[in-house]
Amino acid sequence: MAKRPLILVTNDDGITAPGLRTLISVMNQLGEVVVVAPDSPQSAMGHAITINSTLYIEEMTIDDGPQKEYACSGTPADCVKIAVNEILDRRPDICVSGINHGSNSSINVIYSGTMSAALEAGIESIPAIGFSLLDYSWGANFEHCTTFVKTIAENVLENGLNDGVVLNVNIPNKTASDIKGIKVCRQARANWKEKFDKRQNPMGRDYYWLTGEFINMDQGEDTDEWALEQDYVSIVPVQFDLTAHHAIKTLNTWDFNA
Template sequence: MINKKPLILVTNDDGINAPGIRALIEVMNTLGDVCVVAPDSPQSGMGHAITINDALYCNRINISKDEPQEEYSCSGTPVDCVKIAVNEILDRKPDLCVSGINHGSNSSINVIYSGTMSAAVEAGTTGIPSIGFSLLDYSLEANFEASKKIVKTIAEQTLKNGLPNGVVLNVNIPKLNSTEIKGIKVCRQANAYWQEKFDKRTNPLGRDYYWLSGEFVNQDKGQDTDEWALENGYVSIVPVQYDLTAHHAIKEINSWELQ
């Protein structure tokens, strides 16, 4: 009996040409057979959006001519990429889905806005062990060398051990070189939020428009959070569940006079 290599689906939200996904592909090619399905343009901040009112286009391309993976660019969102990969492109369920490496943080509250993590969550809902990887560097010239070793370690362990049902991993990597990274910590999501504001401007035609900005506010002083880990030189792993039920609130709400 021939043992097949693991089948690994690679996606992201920064677009198929982003340096982060190219680094991720390089690592995954050392672990299994790779199929890449990623947006044809940047889709950051799309969350779990899907395309329902427009046609989706998915084209096979060949960016890395010296590497063996299949690659497809998709006109849709990161979640669309996972859906079309699983339902139309692949002939079997992937053994692993990895999303990223994102250019910038997806720690704490950022996880709910993240296209990177939403792609991983979408794969997780179909029973595929899934990981979202992010590097705390927004630059297109970001150095992913230190990230590659971290990515390989976590992906290997996930392939070996699997993940609990209903759980995907949110991995954030500090902007440090390999000698400066102190280790990997499994954490909880910090209690933080964005203090948002809109910069109101007027275009040359006299029409008002708005530009979103804001300040990240971390209210959580715990030393078991992703924010603490990242600030102190550690890679953070937060196990994320896509069951959003607030189980602790069911008893209280059942006490309301609802009938």
């Protein structure tokens, strides 16, 4: 009898996050689930890893299984590394990260702990998906996400992914009946116009809160931002190879011997 797929589940909002609990419940329908997630929120950690301090893992039970669960003291990328090297007895067939509380579309993918966990799996040649819901609240309703999460994960399990490619999936904060479907997209060209809110603590020391406005400079109708605005689930294939291949030819015309 063939083994059920081994599914590694992680996130960046922490092991108790409602989005993660929803993702676990869906993955339990598809295979054997092992959860390795941060023991506290690690949002916007990007691809940070722990090298100057120790890491701890603790097996625990939050919801009834059948999944096995481990809380890790490190970052989302740490969770994947320690799962693959220390916890799992075989390579996972897929790694899913999320469901994130908030958007990871467009430029947000750069800062995302959710997507960095998925990309870490991709580096290990494990098919991986990062899921995010466009609702930042802890009490977000993830019920309408489950059908899309299951469908996309089933497709990856059946078809695989190109080596080095990871899927960045964002889900509108709409009811299931209002979501029109799924669009495969490119990442929109956008950024944050940032500023710091400067304040002073009771001891007279200045401190700062980072704030900003999201600016979408891309008018294309093939982007993740467009799809989400039109009430579609967006899928963007991303990669960890950051080489700007189109620039190599130009750079080779420069005189570096001057």
